[in-house]
Amino acid sequence: MRFHAEIVARNEDGVLERILRVCRHRGFGPSSFYAVASPLENTVHIEIHGSSQRPHTLLVKQLEKLYEVLTVVVNTRETQGVGPSLESRARPAQVRRTVYASSGHG
Amino acid sequence: MIGADAIVKALEDEGVDLVFGYPGGAIMPLFDRLLEAKFQTILPRHEQGGALAADGYARATGKVGVCIATSGPGATNLVTGIANAFLDSVPMVCITGQVASPFIGMDAFQEVDIFGVCLGVVKHSMIARRADDLYHMVREAFDIARSGRPGPVLIDLPKDVSIQAVQALKPWEEDPSLPEPVSPIAVQKALRLMHEAERPVIYVGGGVAIGQEVEAFRDFVEEVQMPVVATLKGLGSLATDHELFLGMLGMHGMKAANYAVQHSDLLIVVGARFDDRATGKLAAFAPNAKVIHLDIDPAELGKLRRPEVSFCGALGPVLKALAQPFEKTAWLAQCQEWKASFAWNYDAPGEGIYAPRLLQMLSRAAPQRTIVTADVGQHQMWVAQHMQLHHPCDHLSSGGLGTMGYGLPAAIGAQMGNPKDRVICVSGDGSIMMNIQEFATLKRYQLPVKILLFDNQRLGMVRQWQELFFNERYSATDLSDNPDFVLVARSFGLDALRIERKDEESLGVNFLLNNPGPCLLHVRIDPQENVWPLVPPGASNLDMMEG
Structure with a gap:
């Protein structure tokens, strides 16, 4: 099943490596990866397309555990094969939480 | 003030009372400042020993463990200890020296990424870029390490940053997290399931100890009066001699525990994660049971088994909300019947020492507050099966990573954190050799750790699997050229004794418990002895092999 993930994260050391590592390790191999930094907000907006046999909720929950990650949206709808223009979608980061799990969210 | 001073100040402000650290070139500025710190620096004899000792300290005290190493090999030697803490959700802050910033990426001496x-x-990791950030960075690392589901946090510290002058300390402000309210709808639904269930079982994992919710858990069990099974890390959440406790479940679990789970119609899962060692074949695990799952990590809810009701957050408030009296008399009677029928038999033929019997004797004779650390292998399972445990923080075992060499450093950390309590390290002849250099740490700090070393001159658990599943083709499991462990221990300044006959078991127990200093009891056991029962890989927990 194809998936499409949109992630907003604080732009800290290693954030892209961390996100890609989680995708690979949890069985969500990317076929395309786009990232644009927003220096004023100190965030990075990331889109990943790929495919996996695993339920996408697994990816969402594991990505949400990353300390820098602010929001994650993953859907499994078929999307256009070419990545979207990220410049057109610059938007304020939706800060959903500050510290993973200290609030016991979920 | 330089960067290294800022780190020391942050550690002091966190209330750290000791760190485990091994010096080297890139981390020398920090070690220089450790000389004036208000806390103690413990020198292990290998960085892995330091990391695992910090893990043991954290588990046995409930505090954050701290370990420090230099760049390159110092840092890579920490990795197994960091991974061990990650897999078992242990809060640790690990500080590694790094080559100076201009040399990073230049393949400098002792440079590793x-x-x-x-x-x-790691739960998280950071690279220090400016001395001004260090104080805040260390405080933040502690906050991340202990919040939510705990874990290790790494701070990589370039040498130039550690000697850079601090212009202004970036202050740290605690972010008080408010407890999440327990959903009344979920509580209602869970209570309805608990009322409707005829055969409920409480399945407890390491989350109870990690969340420091042991009392809340015990109050819950006393109120609902339902049978309890535990994972390896959940052992002691309810005292193992409690009448409602059926034993460890899973691959080497007690038959009563596995029978109860497999026949249950409701599992109340408290701080556990359906680990494969606990569930056996997942599709066949508790096939008729509905599930109520409590965990602080949202990623564990529904990861392997879909719950009917789930609660994400601290366990205590949920356990309190669900604590109501239930009467499942017939089911309790059935569980008690299984427990009695499948009780351990300690009569073993022959004149040799039977490890389960010796462990049972030892735990009966030891003071109630005795911390037991286990290495990895057959003896680890015998400890879990046969020792009486009164609190989960008294049983330190490498559950997730299964790190051979864990037991001795963990015992060092546990003893450092609990200087007045008895600490026993149960090890095997394979595992002890993985960190045997830490005998020197016992000697240096005069830590009265008691080491019980079972020696079957084999990598026993691997040998057992080769016997059972690889047609008795024994590959690389013979350790018959072991050194004389008594002489080795004595050469490090430890008292040591060897026993090998059944009639010496009491002598050995007395030696361990009455010796005032660090000591080793070397116990020769039968190389053919296996751990039973055993659920073969890929099988249901009802398909237990027995000897």
């Missing part, structure tokens, strides 16, 4: 190496085994 430890930040990159550790990405998959």
